[in-house]
Amino acid sequence: MAASGTGSRAGLGWLVLAAALAVPGFLFFNWWSHMKAERDRSVAAKARGRLPDGAVFQTAPGTAKPADRVASSSAPAAPPAAPAPAPAPPPEASPAPSAVAEDPPPAATPSPEAAAGIVLPRDPMLSPMDIVRIREEEMARERSRLELEEANRRRNSYRPVKRVAPPIETRVELMGTVATPNGASLAIVNNATLAPGESFSVAGYAGKVRVVRISAAGVTFEYKKRTFKKSVNPE
Secondary structure (H helix, E strand, O other): OHHHHHHHHHHHHHHHHHHHHHHHHHHHHHHHHHHHHHHHHHHHHHHHHHOOOOOOOOOOOOOOOOOOHHHHHHOOOOOOOOOOOOOOOOOOOOOOOOOOOOOOOOOOOOOHHHHHOOOOOOOOOOOHHHHHHHHHHHHHHHHHHHHHHHHHHHHHHOOOOOOOOOOHHHHOOEEEEEEOOOOOEEEEEOOEEEOOOOEEEOOOOOOEEEEEEEOOOEEEEEEOOEEEEEEOOOO
């Protein structure tokens, strides 16, 4: 009987201990649930204050680090934070000007010399004697070119003059006429005595001149089917 009474008292003690431990646990769980609900409402209020209706990201997001809920669950309760004031409405944008601004004038293009920087007056790899020699060669080439152009101009402008021989009658000299005892007439032409029908040559002319007729007034000649007459006394 003593053993059963001792066991009853031990069981009752454990029951009392469990009830004593359960009550603080229940109170702690109730307190923790209440704090969690308050914190959720505070976060929701802050979110609504930062994101008003009809706008997205109107203000910069907060820089505060997110709360560690696990760590906060073990920390002592803090008084609920006051809700953030609603942000002021953004200022109205000024209307854009109706007139279109003229385009600015294009910037001046820098010259190649300015873009290249410093321009040396001569090639630094050439000595003064090389520069003089190069200039002399250029002058010689220019002089040769001008002489060639002048020669071509003269050759193009030159026209060979065709020499025209004077009429053959100017080369025929009638020195006189004579009559033979038998009544025939002879003509002395260019130091030669010729009868009608005979021919003679004139230096520088092709073909021969033929004596056609001899009279006291003059002599008729024929050269290349053309006849001309020479008188004894041209006066």
